[in-house]
Amino acid sequence: MTDTPQKGEVRLPKSLRGRFAALRNVWPFLKLVWQASPTLTLIAALLRLIRAVLPVAALWFGKLIIDEVVRLIGMENGPDTMLNWWQAGYADALLLYLAAEFGLAILSDVTGRLIGLTDSLLSERLSVSSSIKLMEHAATLDLEDFEDTEFQDQLDRARRQTSGRMTLTGQLLNQMQDIITVLTFAGGLVVYNPWLIVLLILALIPAFLGETYFNAQTYSLDYQRTPARRELDYIRQTAASVDTAKEVKIFGLSRFLIDRYRFLSESFFKANRRIAEQRALWGGVFTTIGTVGYYLAYVWIIGRTLTGQLTIGDLTFLSASFRRLRTLLEGLLTSFSTTAAQALYLDDLFGFFKVAPEIASPENPVPLPVPIKSGFVFEDVGFRYPGAEKWAVRHLSFELQAGETLALVGENGAGKTTLVKLLARLYDPDEGRILLDGRDLREFDIDELRGAMGVIFQDFVRFNLSASDNIAVGRISERDNRARIEEAAARSLAAQVITGLPAGYDQMIGKRFRNGVELSGGEWQKVAIARAYMRGAEVLILDEPTAALDARSEYEVFLRFKELSEGKTAILISHRFSSVRMADRILVLANGRVEAIGTHEELLAAGGRYAELFELQAAGYR
Numbered sequence: 001m002t003d004t005p006q007k008g009e010v011r012l013p014k015s016l017r018g019r020f021a022a023l024r025n026v027w028p029f030l031k032l033v034w035q036a037s038p039t040l041t042l043i044a045a046l047l048r049l050i051r052a053v054l055p056v057a058a059l060w061f062g063k064l065i066i067d068e069v070v071r072l073i074g075m076e077n078g079p080d081t082m083l084n085w086w087q088a089g090y091a092d093a094l095l096l097y098l099a100a101e102f103g104l105a106i107l108s109d110v111t112g113r114l115i116g117l118t119d120s121l122l123s124e125r126l127s128v129s130s131s132i133k134l135m136e137h138a139a140t141l142d143l144e145d146f147e148d149t150e151f152q153d154q155l156d157r158a159r160r161q162t163s164g165r166m167t168l169t170g171q172l173l174n175q176m177q178d179i180i181t182v183l184t185f186a187g188g189l190v191v192y193n194p195w196l197i198v199l200l201i202l203a204l205i206p207a208f209l210g211e212t213y214f215n216a217q218t219y220s221l222d223y224q225r226t227p228a229r230r231e232l233d234y235i236r237q238t239a240a241s242v243d244t245a246k247e248v249k250i251f252g253l254s255r256f257l258i259d260r261y262r263f264l265s266e267s268f269f270k271a272n273r274r275i276a277e278q279r280a281l282w283g284g285v286f287t288t289i290g291t292v293g294y295y296l297a298y299v300w301i302i303g304r305t306l307t308g309q310l311t312i313g314d315l316t317f318l319s320a321s322f323r324r325l326r327t328l329l330e331g332l333l334t335s336f337s338t339t340a341a342q343a344l345y346l347d348d349l350f351g352f353f354k355v356a357p358e359i360a361s362p363e364n365p366v367p368l369p370v371p372i373k374s375g376f377v378f379e380d381v382g383f384r385y386p387g388a389e390k391w392a393v394r395h396l397s398f399e400l401q402a403g404e405t406l407a408l409v410g411e412n413g414a415g416k417t418t419l420v421k422l423l424a425r426l427y428d429p430d431e432g433r434i435l436l437d438g439r440d441l442r443e444f445d446i447d448e449l450r451g452a453m454g455v456i457f458q459d460f461v462r463f464n465l466s467a468s469d470n471i472a473v474g475r476i477s478e479r480d481n482r483a484r485i486e487e488a489a490a491r492s493l494a495a496q497v498i499t500g501l502p503a504g505y506d507q508m509i510g511k512r513f514r515n516g517v518e519l520s521g522g523e524w525q526k527v528a529i530a531r532a533y534m535r536g537a538e539v540l541i542l543d544e545p546t547a548a549l550d551a552r553s554e555y556e557v558f559l560r561f562k563e564l565s566e567g568k569t570a571i572l573i574s575h576r577f578s579s580v581r582m583a584d585r586i587l588v589l590a591n592g593r594v595e596a597i598g599t600h601e602e603l604l605a606a607g608g609r610y611a612e613l614f615e616l617q618a619a620g621y622r
């Protein structure tokens, strides 16, 4: 193959071009299986070891039986009834062989069943353990990773591995079993004539290479199509889900979505069909070559039997061995290339595990100051979202004093949420630094730092959980502390909402599950704000989760927030100036920079953007 892709040719990403290089994943995968359940893995391996030698043993006894029968038939003046045969002791050997073959048949059935059982248990264990590993690893990664589309593709592929590739365990173990069986059969053949094996292998190699090639092609296609497949999933979800049904109906979007789905899946189909057709064609050619090899060997065996060099038992043993070997080798080679293909897919899973977070705790973190003494200082902080040209915030310098409530105002896109994310170390600044009591945020333990903060974002998560759990997520370790949950609910005004629900605090909210009750936008916000109180953190941040509250509720929520944040450091973001003016100081952001900072009165007196926006809103109410 040349290095320039031909028209229509699908190329693997560079790192995956070595078709068999992916087999390096087999070992880590087996380790994963072992970790999922050592006992089951051992049992599965042992059972296969036993089962591996059964076929050749059974065939051998078959040969002995036939030779014995032929010998007995050829006896002159032999007994004429079965009973006489038996009594004369002539049938002893025959009976022994029969009993042995019968025993092997039973053993084969039993081990077969047991293997099925252990495999299904093992793959279940593996599916659970790798899903858990995936979630655990995802939890360590940065927000930035999740917002990166390439990462989303990789996560998507990795997620598929945890459920889709688990047949690989059984496949690998089966291959080991088949290899042992092949070796035993081959041993038998070699005894008669080593050339038989060479003939067999030569006939099979083309099929093997063909399979491997097409598997690599299929994977490559799949790989390149991950973004499109995610889009397909997204369209399917958008076209038929509770979250979108409202707008899809009002705007009459279903036809548009369906057409887009059809268009995308059509190109999938065409590409898959091309590979499937080629595979079928070449597969047919290669199988024929295998059949030719088999019949050449068969002719040789028959010839040797006719000339008396082989017995009838040998003939049956050899021809059956040859047939079985061919099927086995064929299966083995195909499954070997399927394994190579599956191992390619595993690259995604292991690749995902290799993604390391950038935002991590230092080796020797400094202890977090409790309580905070001086507060936070932003020193010339600049941050740009990955891939973005524009700085979201830049040359940002200000102080958030311990114990003060600071309001952030600014037009859409001014950088308010970004500032909050930087403070919670969801991102690290690209320029400058953020200090807490004089130490860079990067010097603290990340979990400790986040543990001291309670942030409610404007796009807070509406968990499809009970009302009480929806509040408890603020401090999940206190989930069973009903008094704390109720107190938080009372403070955020969520209590009135929850007591009105059919099952009160135990009411499932959200429409995803049975008996779920949907809340209004403002009601959801009251529940979400309760999380901040539930958290009881030293630094409280409300990033505009009050937009859907009616004016009276927002006023009341902020009044309580002000009371509650007495002695705590707090940030609140709102577009409503009636709430904003309650803060000790107000920071006006514009284009990612600090435009002004001061009290409500100071800013009004200064007559800048704040005064202008304030006037605009006030005029609207007059």
Ligand SMILES: Nc1ncnc2c1ncn2[C@@H]1O[C@H](COP(=O)(O)OP(=O)(O)OP(=O)(O)O)[C@@H](O)[C@H]1O
Binding pocket: 147, 385, 386, 388, 392, 410, 411, 412, 413, 414, 415, 416, 417, 418, 419
């Ligand atoms: N995840 C993201 N990836 C890339 N760019 C982003 C991301 N989030 C925000 N931005 C960009 O960063 C800038 C600041 O956004 P930010 O969300 O901080 O504004 P905001 O002041 O909170 O706005 P709003 O009042 O609308 O909530 C905007 O230009 C926005 O387009």
